[in-house]
Amino acid sequence: MGKGFEGRENRKPNFSNKSMRGGRGGKDRRGARGIGARGKAKTVIEPHERFPGIFISNTAKESLLLTKNYAVGQTVYGEKHIQVEDNTSKNEDGTPLKIEYRVWNAFRSKLGAAIINGIKRIYMEPGSKVLYLGAASGTTISHVSDIVGETGVVYGIEISERSGRDLTNMAKQRPNLIPIIEDGRKPWRYRMMVSMVDCIFADVAQPDQARIIAINAHYFLKNGGGFVFSIKANCIDSTASAAAVFDNQIQELRKVGFKVKEKVTLEPYERDHAVVTGTYRAPPKKKAENEDEK
Numbered sequence: 001m002g003k004g005f006e007g008r009e010n011r012k013p014n015f016s017n018k019s020m021r022g023g024r025g026g027k028d029r030r031g032a033r034g035i036g037a038r039g040k041a042k043t044v045i046e047p048h049e050r051f052p053g054i055f056i057s058n059t060a061k062e063s064l065l066l067t068k069n070y071a072v073g074q075t076v077y078g079e080k081h082i083q084v085e086d087n088t089s090k091n092e093d094g095t096p097l098k099i100e101y102r103v104w105n106a107f108r109s110k111l112g113a114a115i116i117n118g119i120k121r122i123y124m125e126p127g128s129k130v131l132y133l134g135a136a137s138g139t140t141i142s143h144v145s146d147i148v149g150e151t152g153v154v155y156g157i158e159i160s161e162r163s164g165r166d167l168t169n170m171a172k173q174r175p176n177l178i179p180i181i182e183d184g185r186k187p188w189r190y191r192m193m194v195s196m197v198d199c200i201f202a203d204v205a206q207p208d209q210a211r212i213i214a215i216n217a218h219y220f221l222k223n224g225g226g227f228v229f230s231i232k233a234n235c236i237d238s239t240a241s242a243a244a245v246f247d248n249q250i251q252e253l254r255k256v257g258f259k260v261k262e263k264v265t266l267e268p269y270e271r272d273h274a275v276v277t278g279t280y281r282a283p284p285k286k287k288a289e290n291e292d293e294k
């Protein structure tokens, strides 16, 4: 796997897979309504053919993954913005409404990389409720906040107080993002703040991450809800091959009620990382646990 992996700064994003062309021909056109925005000459922004709430900009030079900025004018991690006029809606004075998109940098976000690498489902869309484990300073979760939009909500769990401060500041501009500075191993501590969710996204990079996502699913994930699980192989076992670690993590997920449907590796954006997705079926209810007492 290591051979042929080039420095991440030197690689142009790979938009060669068919799904990233952003063409209008896709069967799922839900995201296309009300769009058709055109910005400066030659910039065309179109809904992603698989994922409502995600967009593609195509120019002669490059293709970019975008989300619509929920906190207009704000950047989170130095990402670029693109403003376009929405010809379908006007301001009160009759001028075309401007829409602002944020460029989603796949070198900074495993979810972004998985989308570009062709993942089929992410189990989140406008209006979804998402529990995000390992929110860090807010890079990827800010795009999730853009995707779920004003009718959705994303709960961001982060154990580090330092990252949590950045996350909390960022969330001030995003009423749909609830930052929770807590340990994802102890969901009973935040259960009063979190509702049942449609999707759990987990990127905690911890050896016991399968257990962390399982216990959170047990508390908060709807029956039949989806999960998106990021695996960094050397956080689990630096002596085994990445492929063996991915297989082992998938087995662990299966044991605790997850139905794993897909696995996508993240080269060239991240080496020895994979994103695994699927659905959850809660096991039959046992006596309530109070893990704090264990």
Ligand SMILES: C[S@@+](CC[C@H](N)C(=O)[O-])C[C@H]1O[C@@H](n2cnc3c(N)ncnc32)[C@H](O)[C@@H]1O
Residues within 6 Å of the ligand: 108, 109, 110, 133, 134, 135, 136, 137, 138, 139, 140, 141, 157, 158, 159, 160, 163, 182, 183, 184, 185, 203, 204, 205, 206, 212
């Ligand atoms: C790889 S980083 C996440 C990056 C982030 N998902 C992004 O793309 O912007 C992993 C994060 O998980 C956090 N973390 C580790 N263990 C955790 C736990 N038990 N509960 C909550 N967060 C945890 C770390 O502090 C770190 O910020």
